[in-house]
Amino acid sequence: MSEHHHDHDHDHSELSETELRVRALETILTEKGYVEPAALDAIIQAYETKIGPHNGARVVAKAWTDPAFKKALLEDGSKAIGTLGHVSRVGDHLVVVENTPERHNMVVCTLCSCYPWEMLGLPPVWYKAAPYRSRAVKDPRGVLADFDVSLPKDMEIRVWDSTAETRFLVLPMRPAGTEGWSEEQLAELVTRDSMIGTGFPRTPGAPS
Amino acid sequence: MNGVHDMGGMDGFGKVEAEINEPVFHEEWESRVLAMVRAMGAAGAFNIDTSRFYRETIPPHVYLSSSYYKKWFLGLEEMLIEKGYLTREEVAAGHAMQPGKTLKHGKFDLTQVERIMVRGKFARPAPAPAKFNIGDRVRAKNIHPATHTRLPRYVRGHVGVVELNHGCHVFPDTAAMEHGEHPQWLYTVVFEGRDLWGEDGDPTLKVSIDAFEPYLDPA
Numbered sequence: 001m002s003e004h005h006h007d008h009d010h011d012h013s014e015l016s017e018t019e020l021r022v023r024a025l026e027t028i029l030t031e032k033g034y035v036e037p038a039a040l041d042a043i044i045q046a047y048e049t050k051i052g053p054h055n056g057a058r059v060v061a062k063a064w065t066d067p068a069f070k071k072a073l074l075e076d077g078s079k080a081i082g083t084l085g086h087v088s089r090v091g092d093h094l095v096v097v098e099n100t101p102e103r104h105n106m107v108v109c110t111l112c113s114c115y116p117w118e119m120l121g122l123p124p125v126w127y128k129a130a131p132y133r134s135r136a137v138k139d140p141r142g143v144l145a146d147f148d149v150s151l152p153k154d155m156e157i158r159v160w161d162s163t164a165e166t167r168f169l170v171l172p173m174r175p176a177g178t179e180g181w182s183e184e185q186l187a188e189l190v191t192r193d194s195m196i197g198t199g200f201p202r203t204p205g206a207p208s
Numbered sequence: 209m210n211g212v213h214d215m216g217g218m219d220g221f222g223k224v225e226a227e228i229n230e231p232v233f234h235e236e237w238e239s240r241v242l243a244m245v246r247a248m249g250a251a252g253a254f255n256i257d258t259s260r261f262y263r264e265t266i267p268p269h270v271y272l273s274s275s276y277y278k279k280w281f282l283g284l285e286e287m288l289i290e291k292g293y294l295t296r297e298e299v300a301a302g303h304a305m306q307p308g309k310t311l312k313h314g315k316f317d318l319t320q321v322e323r324i325m326v327r328g329k330f331a332r333p334a335p336a337p338a339k340f341n342i343g344d345r346v347r348a349k350n351i352h353p354a355t356h357t358r359l360p361r362y363v364r365g366h367v368g369v370v371e372l373n374h375g376c377h378v379f380p381d382t383a384a385m386e387h388g389e390h391p392q393w394l395y396t397v398v399f400e401g402r403d404l405w406g407e408d409g410d411p412t413l414k415v416s417i418d419a420f421e422p423y424l425d426p427a
Contacts, residue, residue: 023237046321047232110360122232124227155412158414159414161417163419164419
């Protein structure tokens with residue numbers, strides 16, 4: 001700690017050292033003319049209010065009800081979602097991987113925290129933390145047990161380590177008992193974790 | 209670099225603890241850090257690979273004991289100092305003491321926000337034909353660069369199969385060091401769990417990475 005900080009230790013404010021350092025950095029970037037604070041506010045507001053798992057849920061629900069869209073989605077995720085327009089904007093290199101009765105998919109980034117932000121929003125803390133990043137590629141069934149999820153013992157489990165600028169979204173299996181449901185109703189069943197591969201969609205009638 | 213960030217296959221970190229109804233940010237400063245990183249990157253102060261490399265070079269004991277956005281903050285501050293966008297004196301003072309350096313894409317203001325809500329493009333024209341085809345057996349090279357790489361340790365030396373070809377992309381190993389984009393073919397390569405983790409490994413497990421062509425040899 002610098003002498004400067006030490007000198008001021010006696011007049012503790014409510015702010016932590018980290019908060020003070022972050023504020024100082026923003027002050028410097030603003031004073032130097034690099035950033036406009038209102039633009040930072042707008043970024044934060046977008047991640048807090050506009051971008052979240054509801055984006056991915058709409059895509060999944062559409063794939064469950066529209067076989068042509070599902071086919072296009074699995075062939076080229078970015079392109080297929082681009083045609084929807086109203087659902088969400090998405091960058092290049094989104095790969096959608098389908099869960100089947102034979103295979104369960106799970107996504108991780110062992111090296112940092114790569115995650116399909118545009119589909120799911122910012123990743124939860126556990127996705128970015130050491131327990132998940134270390135174990136997902138070696139003991140995925142153990143990780144799933146931490147989520148109270150278990151798979152049939154002979155089901156293939158495929159873990160996608162996001163080591164480049166490709167991003168992966170899991171297309172979970174449509175829950176039974178949803179015949180005739182609308183896209184909007186189905187989207188309500190799609191959880192964030194079901195699109196990462198650490199959970200399943202909700203089942204009809206279960207509490208949300 | 210063989211850093212502590214390269215976590216695949218490490219033991220001892222314990223259970224995955226998911227928080228119910230987790231907020232987008234736990235504290236306000238986290239949101240400011242995220243926004244500053246996004247803004248300064250979009251303004252052209254650094255590329256995404258360089259920002260990852262700076263987080264990887266945080267000392268291991270600090271990396272492991274810092275929260276996610278604390279690591280982002282530490283990486284950002286150090287990177288901006290080393291790239292000449294601010295000085296240690298300014299950081300200590302908490303104020304600018306000299307005019308800013310010119311940013312490649314100019315000041316990040318409100319008009320810039322929309323464009324960063326969609327990810328950047330990393331595909332590039334191919335400088336040469338792809339060396340590998342779908343279905344080819346390839347061995348991840350046993351390389352240990354002290355600089356940035358996206359080839360995780362747990363696959364090095366192991367044989368896998370090319371499953372997808374994503375086209376040519378910016379090569380992080382050179383881009384991170386500001387040595388140019390040097391586009392390379394990018395493949396999804398899938399490994400058998402037992403090839404990676406031995407006889408005790410889960411027999412139903414397959415793990416894939418996305419591997420740039422220079423990471424691979426024919427097998």
